[in-house]
Each structure stands twice: as C-alpha cells, then as structure tokens.
Amino acid sequence: ICMIVYGSKGNLIGSETLLDKCSYCGTNGSVQMNVFQRYIHLFWIPFFPINKIGVSQCNHCQQVLSYRQMPHALKNAYHNLKVTTKTPIYMFTGLGLLIILIIAVMYSSKQDDKENMQYVNAPAKGDIYEVKITTGKYTLYMVDQLQGDTVYVRLNDFKTNKISGIRKIKEKGTNAYSKETVGFLKTELKDMLVKGEIIDVDRE
Numbered sequence: 001i002c003m004i005v006y007g008s009k010g011n012l013i014g015s016e017t018l019l020d021k022c023s024y025c026g027t028n029g030s031v032q033m034n035v036f037q038r039y040i041h042l043f044w045i046p047f048f049p050i051n052k053i054g055v056s057q058c059n060h061c062q063q064v065l066s067y068r069q070m071p072h073a074l075k076n077a078y079h080n081l082k083v084t085t086k087t088p089i090y091m092f093t094g095l096g097l098l099i100i101l102i103i104a105v106m107y108s109s110k111q112d113d114k115e116n117m118q119y120v121n122a123p124a125k126g127d128i129y130e131v132k133i134t135t136g137k138y139t140l141y142m143v144d145q146l147q148g149d150t151v152y153v154r155l156n157d158f159k160t161n162k163i164s165g166i167r168k169i170k171e172k173g174t175n176a177y178s179k180e181t182v183g184f185l186k187t188e189l190k191d192m193l194v195k196g197e198i199i200d201v202d203r204e
Contacts (some may be wrong), residue, residue: 003065005042005043005044005191006040006041006042006043007041008038008039008040008041008050009038009039009041009063010036010037010038010039010053011036011037011039011088012034012035012036013033013035013036013037013052013085013086013087013088014034014035014082014084014085015032015033015034015035015167016032016033016077016081017029017030017031017032017033017059018031018032018033018056018074018077020073020074020077022058022060022061022063023056023060023065023071024058024061024063024065024121024178025060025061025063025167027058027060027061030058030059030060030061031056031057031058031059031074032056032057032058032059033054033055033056033074033077033078033081034053034054034055034056034057035053035054035078035081035082035085036051036052036053036055037052037087037088038050038051038052038053038090039091040065041094042094045093045094045097046091046092046093046094047092047093047095047098048091048092048094048095049087049091049092052082052085052087053066053067054066054067054070054078054081054082055067056070056074056077056078070107096114108196112200115201116193116198116200116201117190117193119203120186120189120190120193120198120201121186121190123143123146123151123186123189124143124203125144125145125146126142126143126203127142127143127201127203128140128141128142128143128170128201128202128203129141129142129143129189129198129200129201129203130163130166130198130199130200130201130202131151131192131198131199132163132196132197132198132199133159133197133199135159136158136161137159137160137161138155138159138161138163138165138166138169138199139155139156139158139159139160139169140155140166140169140170140177141153141154141156141182142154142156142174144181145181147183149185149186149187150183150184150185150186151183151185151186151189152181152182152183152184153178153181153182153184154177154178154179154180154181154182155178155180155182156169156172156176156177156178157176157177158176158199160171161200170202
C-alpha cells in the first residue's frame with residue numbers, strides 16, 4: 001500500500017527569557033517567550049515554511065499562553081523576538097530537492113534527445129524506434145537494412161493505446177515484426193524525431 005505522509009509541523013527556532021512578571025503567579029523574570037516556525041512536510045521532510053507562532057511559558061507556574069491569550073506587553077515581546085529570529089534554511093530542504101530532481105530530469109531528457117538524434121543520423125541494423133502513429137497509437141519499427149540514405153524498417157504487428165504498453169510489445173521479440181520492409185529517408189526519420197513521432201530509439 002502506498003501512503004503519502006504529509007502535513008504541517010512546528011519547530012522551536014527562537015527563545016528568550018523576559019523580565020516581565022507572570023500574569024498568573026506574579027513571579028518576576030520567569031516568563032520565557034518561544035517562537036516556532038511552522039512548515040509543510042512530505043514524508044517528514046520540510047518543504048517550505050508557512051508562518052511563525054508565539055507561545056509564552058512561565059518557568060515557575062508553567063502557565064502557557066498562546067499569542068491570542070498574551071497581554072499586550074508579551075505580544076510586543078513576541079513581535080520583537082519574531083523579527084530577529086530567522087527562518088532556518090533547512091525548512092526549504094524538500095523544495096530544494098524537488099528543484100534538483102526537476103533539473104536532473106530535464107538534463108537526462110536533453111541527453112536522451114541528443115542520443116536519439118545521433119542514432120537517427122547514423123542508423124544501425126537492429127535499432128528499434130518507438131513510434132507514435134497517426135491513429136494516436138504506439139508501435140515499434142526495427143531497422144532491417146541500410147541502402148545509401150534510405151533506411152528499411154520492419155513494422156511491428158502489435159499496437160498499443162498507451163505509451164506504457166510499448167514495453168509489452170518489446171517483450172514479444174523479433175518474431176512480432178513483419179517480414180516486409182518499408183523504406184524511409186534519413187531526413188524523414190529526423191523529421192519524425194523532431195515532431196515527436198519517434199519517441200525513443202533503442203540500440204543494443
């Protein structure tokens with residue numbers, strides 16, 4: 001079972017003991033102001049911060065007050081501490097990892113495109129083209145022979161409605177290709193690749 005664990009949490013990022021008197025027990029200098037940074041997490045990895053919250057606690061009587069419950073003086077103390085307390089960089093860990101992943105995928109895609117273009121410009125017998133045909137379905141072409149600028153391919157007998165189904169067609173092996181061949185100019189194959197009609201090229 002796949003379970004995505006996400007939500008929000010808060011980490012203590014700033015704390016200061018105040019000279020103020022506790023409004024409940026009257027003890028001087030016993031009030032501690034705490035600033036918590038709330039953040040969104042996914043699989044417990046911090047993705048990005050959302051807001052800061054303040055909580056005061058008397059170290060003598062243990063009275064805890066949220067921001068709304070604080071008297072005016074404590075609210076001012078909270079705002080002063082909040083301004084000087086910076087959001088930790090690690091709160092952006094997930095966002096940073098996501099950006100790195102996107103860059104890696106884009107780089108890999110560009111490398112694949114470059115490799116595919118090299119294969120189409122210099123075809124070899126046995127190359128397999130993953131092709132999107134005009135009906136919106138997907139199939140495979142296998143390079144059978146080369147004659148000058150013409151590439152002769154054998155068409156696969158099977159088609160699939162989804163690109164993910166190409167893998168199952170490949171598993172059927174070379175017997176799934178027709179005996180007859182169809183010729184394409186190298187320039188035609190290059191044009192098909194640029195248009196996205198040839199999705200990928202496999203070469204062993």
